[in-house]
Amino acid sequence: MNGRFVNRRQALFALIGSSLLGLPAMAAQEAPDALIRRLYADIMLSLKGDEKLQAGDITRALALVENVIMPNVNFQRMVASAVGPAWRQATPVQKQRLAEEFKILLVRTYAGAMLQASDHVLVVKPVRMSTHDTEVMVRTEARGQGDPIQLDCRLEKTQGEGAGWKIFDLNVMGVWLGAVYRNQFAQEINARGVDGLITSLRLRNKTSDAQG
Numbered sequence: 001m002n003g004r005f006v007n008r009r010q011a012l013f014a015l016i017g018s019s020l021l022g023l024p025a026m027a028a029q030e031a032p033d034a035l036i037r038r039l040y041a042d043i044m045l046s047l048k049g050d051e052k053l054q055a056g057d058i059t060r061a062l063a064l065v066e067n068v069i070m071p072n073v074n075f076q077r078m079v080a081s082a083v084g085p086a087w088r089q090a091t092p093v094q095k096q097r098l099a100e101e102f103k104i105l106l107v108r109t110y111a112g113a114m115l116q117a118s119d120h121v122l123v124v125k126p127v128r129m130s131t132h133d134t135e136v137m138v139r140t141e142a143r144g145q146g147d148p149i150q151l152d153c154r155l156e157k158t159q160g161e162g163a164g165w166k167i168f169d170l171n172v173m174g175v176w177l178g179a180v181y182r183n184q185f186a187q188e189i190n191a192r193g194v195d196g197l198i199t200s201l202r203l204r205n206k207t208s209d210a211q212g
Contacts, residue, residue, distance in 0.1 A: 137153065
């Protein structure tokens with residue numbers, strides 16, 4: 001599949017993703033901006049307190065993403081958005097395989113990039129919202145070497161089991177993560193169909209595994 005995130009942008013996606021996605025159940029009543037401030041501190045504490053993570057241990061990074069971040073992503077919405085209109089026409093088996101491969105891709109993307117993001121400081125801007133809002137945009141600024149980078153994210157307030165604010169899209173330097181995947185996947189789907197996309201994702205994930 002063509003197209004890769006540049007390291008800096010990938011690291012910043014991971015930075016804000018790491019800080020936004022580790023939502024414990026008790027945090028459901030927290031305001032989104034307050035939640036992000038606390039979670040960012042927790043994630044950075046995990047990174048800085050683990051020598052193996054600091055050394056680039058991808059296995060530990062994958063475990064951190066899988067256990068802390070992914071349970072708090074609206075993954076169903078994210079994968080459906082990434083696949084685009086073809087998701088509605090996909091069979092149940094195709095949807096299952098797409099979800100499996102996309103999750104591996106997403107976890108590895110966050111894990112690999114998160115290891116590059118520990119030297120950034122995230123400044124969270126106050127959120128203007130009403131008590132009835134179910135979707136909000138949180139704007140933050142990543143400060144590290146070079147000029148500050150403006151970051152946005154979209155969160156939604158979910159209901160039912162595990163209810164609370166969950167991430168469904170990220171914007172770094174004017175580029176939405178969902179749109180990046182959707183554009184990449186559309187090229188594959190147009191060329192080889194949904195099964196072609198599944199095969200491409202599987203090969204991409206296997207290559208990543210082989211490279212460690």
